[in-house]
Amino acid sequence: MRNTKSPIAETAVRQIAALYAVEATVRGAPPEIRLATRRQQSAPIIEALKPWFEKQLSMISSGSQLAVDIRYALSHWDGLTSFLDDGRLELDTNPVENAIRPVALTRKNALFAGHEVGAENWALLASIVATCKLNDVDPVAYIDETLTAIINGHPKSRIEELMPWQFRKISSQIL
The missing domain is CATH 1.10.287 (Helix Hairpins)
Structure with missing residues (x-):
């Protein structure tokens, strides 16, 4: 107002x-x-x-x-x-906007990747890293354990289990 x-x-x-x-x-x-x-x-x-x-x-x-x-x-x-009604919510959207600002900047920078496929891959990786950060997950460990799970035959029908917000569950299952 x-x-x-x-x-x-x-x-x-x-x-x-x-x-x-x-x-x-x-x-x-x-x-x-x-x-x-x-x-x-x-x-x-x-x-x-x-x-x-x-x-x-x-x-x-x-x-x-x-x-x-x-x-x-x-x-x-x-x-x-x-x-x-929910102690996890913020009074306004400022923290979320601040958290996604680097993703938007990276997406713009990906326009200069030199090739369309390279830019798409860059944007995909940047999204994964940002999602990990928002969920307090180490991106390198997440990518490592997720790729290991996929190589070991993790079923596509249970892909939701491999999302960054599920990472702690993945870690305990793999270790």
Whole structure:
């Protein structure tokens, strides 16, 4: 929501800043702790914010940018508040966007690989490495163990078991 220097926008920004302040206290904590803290501290802010938005919407010009912003927030309310139901979720998408930015840069760099097949392979490898990093998996160990499993006859029908988020299970089965 843009701060239009209106009292309504300033109040909304203060409430949203309060949500980010709560998030700062639980950043890096286990999901259970994040969820408990959010339910105790963030839920009351959210519960008060929705009816407040609805009331403000009825008092401002329906064509104003502030009304557009409030309607957007209200129409996406379930998604915007889903962090209150799952401690693994972030308040916003910034961590995900920061995590995938290198993948997008690598994809652009792959355009200069010299050959279409080389660029496709580069992009594929970059995607595997990025997925491993997102799942706290060592990419070299993952690729090594996955190729070993394939060479040893891992069935195609169970390919899901070879995904990076399943790596710890693969490691324990191979070792």
